[in-house]
Each structure stands twice: as C-alpha cells, then as structure tokens.
Amino acid sequence: MTFFDFLSIVVGVLLLVIAFLAINSKKLINSVLFLSALSMLAVVAFVLMKAPDVAITEAVIGSGLVTSLFVFTLLSVREEKLK
Amino acid sequence: MRKLFGLAITFALGLVIILALNNTVNFPAFGEVNLSERISGAYLSEDNVEEVGSANLVTSIVIGFRTFDTLGEVTVLFISSLGVAFILGRKKQKRMNLNFKPNFMLRVGSNILLAIILVTSFYIILHGHLSPGGGFPGGAMIASSVLLLYLADDRFRSNIKGFKLLEGFAGSLFVIIGLLGLVFATAFFANYLPTGTIGNFLSAGIIPIIYVLIGLKVGSEIAGIIDNFLTEEERA
Numbered sequence: 001m002t003f004f005d006f007l008s009i010v011v012g013v014l015l016l017v018i019a020f021l022a023i024n025s026k027k028l029i030n031s032v033l034f035l036s037a038l039s040m041l042a043v044v045a046f047v048l049m050k051a052p053d054v055a056i057t058e059a060v061i062g063s064g065l066v067t068s069l070f071v072f073t074l075l076s077v078r079e080e081k082l083k
Numbered sequence: 084m085r086k087l088f089g090l091a092i093t094f095a096l097g098l099v100i101i102l103a104l105n106n107t108v109n110f111p112a113f114g115e116v117n118l119s120e121r122i123s124g125a126y127l128s129e130d131n132v133e134e135v136g137s138a139n140l141v142t143s144i145v146i147g148f149r150t151f152d153t154l155g156e157v158t159v160l161f162i163s164s165l166g167v168a169f170i171l172g173r174k175k176q177k178r179m180n181l182n183f184k185p186n187f188m189l190r191v192g193s194n195i196l197l198a199i200i201l202v203t204s205f206y207i208i209l210h211g212h213l214s215p216g217g218g219f220p221g222g223a224m225i226a227s228s229v230l231l232l233y234l235a236d237d238r239f240r241s242n243i244k245g246f247k248l249l250e251g252f253a254g255s256l257f258v259i260i261g262l263l264g265l266v267f268a269t270a271f272f273a274n275y276l277p278t279g280t281i282g283n284f285l286s287a288g289i290i291p292i293i294y295v296l297i298g299l300k301v302g303s304e305i306a307g308i309i310d311n312f313l314t315e316e317e318r319a
Contacts, residue, residue, distance in 0.1 A: 056220045061220075065223055069309070069312060076179055
C-alpha cells in the first residue's frame with residue numbers, strides 16, 4: 001500500500017464522516033460549517049484524482065461563495081425572528 | 084413502507100460500490116481507463132490539439148470543441164441570476180441590517196486581501212488556456228472579492244448598474260465573436276485567429292478572449308446575486 005492509497009482512503013473516510021455530521025448536526029450553522037469542510041476535503045480528493053480544474057472551481061464556489069451566502073442568510077433569518 | 088424503500092436503496096448503492104471496486108469492464112480501476120474509448124478520440128489526437136493550440140486539454144475541449152455547450156452554461160447562470168433579481172430585486176433598496184458590526188482591523192485587512200484576490204482571479208482567467216482554471220472559477224473569485232467588501236463594511240453598496248452593463252456587454256460580445264466565426268471561417272465559434280505556439284501566453288486564437296469575456300460575465304452576474312441577497316426593500 002503506497003502513500004497515495006493511504007491518503008485517498010483517509011480522505012474518503014473523512015468525507016463520509018463529515019457528510020454524515022453535516023446532515024445530522026442539530027444547529028444549522030454547524031451544518032453549514034461542516035459543508036464548508038466537506039468542500040475543502042473534496043478539493044483534496046479532486047487534486048488526488050488529478051483533476052485540478054475541478055478542484056479550483058470547487059475551492060472557489062463550494063467553500064467560498066456558497067458558505068458565505070449560507071452564513072449571511074442564516075444571520076438575516078435570525079434577526080427577523082428576534083423582532 | 085418508507086423504511087423498506089430506504090433499505091432497498093441502501094442495498095442497491097452498496098451493490099454498485101462493490102461492483103465499482105471489482106475492476107470489471109464497466110468499472111475499471113482508477114487510472115486504468117483507456118480514455119480514447121470513453122471520450123471521442125478526435126479530442127485527444129495530436130493534430131486536433133495543435134489546431135486548437137491550447138496547452139490545457141480541458142480548455143481545448145470546453146472552449147475549443149464544445150463552445151456551444153459553454154454558451155449554454157453561461158445562459159443557465161444568467162437565468163438563475165435573472166430569477167434571483169426577479170424575486171428579490173426592488174427599485175429602492177438599502178443594505179440589510181445584520182447583527183454584527185465590522186471593526187477597524189477587519190476593514191483594513193479586507194482591503195489588503197481584496198488586492199490579492201483580484202490579482203489571483205485575473206491571473207487565473209488570463210492563463211485559462213495554459214494552466215488549470217479559466218473563466219468560471221476566475222469570475223467566481225471576482226465575485227468573492229465583492230462579497231469580501233460587503234462583509235467588511237456594513238454600509239457598502241457596489242455599483243450594481245455598472246455590473247449589469249458589464250454583464251450585458253460581455254455576454255453579447257461573446258455571441259458576436261461566435262457569429263464572426265461564420266464570416267471568417269465555416270462554423271459558429273470556429274477558431275479563426277492564428278493559434279501560435281502551444282504554451283505561449285499569446286496563443287490558442289480566440290480562446291483567451293472568450294475566457295476573459297466569460298470571466299467578466301460570471302463575476303458581474305454573481306456580484307449581482309450577492310447584492311440582491313444582502314439588500315432589502317426600503318421601508319418608507
């Protein structure tokens with residue numbers, strides 16, 4: 001078993017665990033953060049699978065734009081509830 | 084009934100995963116696929132790659148052979164931004180009141196980060212035909228720099244009219260460049276400029292021009308979506 005195999009197995013198991021946590025966490029904000037971590041790990045997986053084009057797109061959109069849009073939406077929804 | 088359905092789906096997925104790990108004809112092991120069987124061999128043959136002139140093989144397919152599909156992707160993004168503007172956009176808008184107040188450190192630090200993000204995004208767009216990346220990720224990076232400005236200042240509004248103008252300009256120029264292919268060559272989006280040497284910055288004909296236009300269009304569209312998300316109707 002080479003280092004490459006070991007790394008891909010670790011990344012794959014972590015992806016599954018974090019996906020499960022993202023679905024099952026009680027607070028919405030934790031779900032969003034786990035989703036962001038999932039995107040970051042998916043970037044590593046894409047680089048391991050020699051797809052740098054997809055990795056760059058995933059890094060920008062998955063962990064940057066989508067996460068911040070979700071966080072902003074959650075912030076504004078909470079504020080409406082307080083009024 | 085619902086639990087039975089879930090059990091059936093779980094077993095089916097498990098069967099697919101076991102089959103996929105078995106190195107059969109349908110699911111070869113990673114890295115052992117003969118690519119010329121899966122995608123059209125014409126995209127990979129040396130003559131055609133030299134005809135397009137892009138060092139990045141993915142770009143040579145996405146913008147070289149399949150530019151019409153890329154036009155469809157850009158249209159999808161345009162329709163989604165149109166839908167967001169249709170639902171959330173109003174005439175009189177102000178920034179949404181959020182629960183957090185950005186401090187001095189965040190404001191100054193974001194201005195430094197903004198320059199780095201913008202330079203990286205333009206690098207990625209301009210080198211789309213040489214290295215991984217291209218118009219779509221670069222445009223999303225431009226939009227994320229706009230998002231950073233919104234995050235760091237709770238009164239900031241970007242010049243949304245300018246972005247809309249830029250988006251329309253870039254989108255129509257993209258189609259016009261494609262139509263010029265009918266005049267100078269034989270097909271829509273044909274590569275009619277000289278392709279030059281593979282690997283040079285000025286090579287690959289119309290591909291860098293199209294990628295710059297796509298980057299500007301995607302960036303301004305997503306910036307418009309962000310502005311719609313972070314503004315609300317002004318109550319009189």
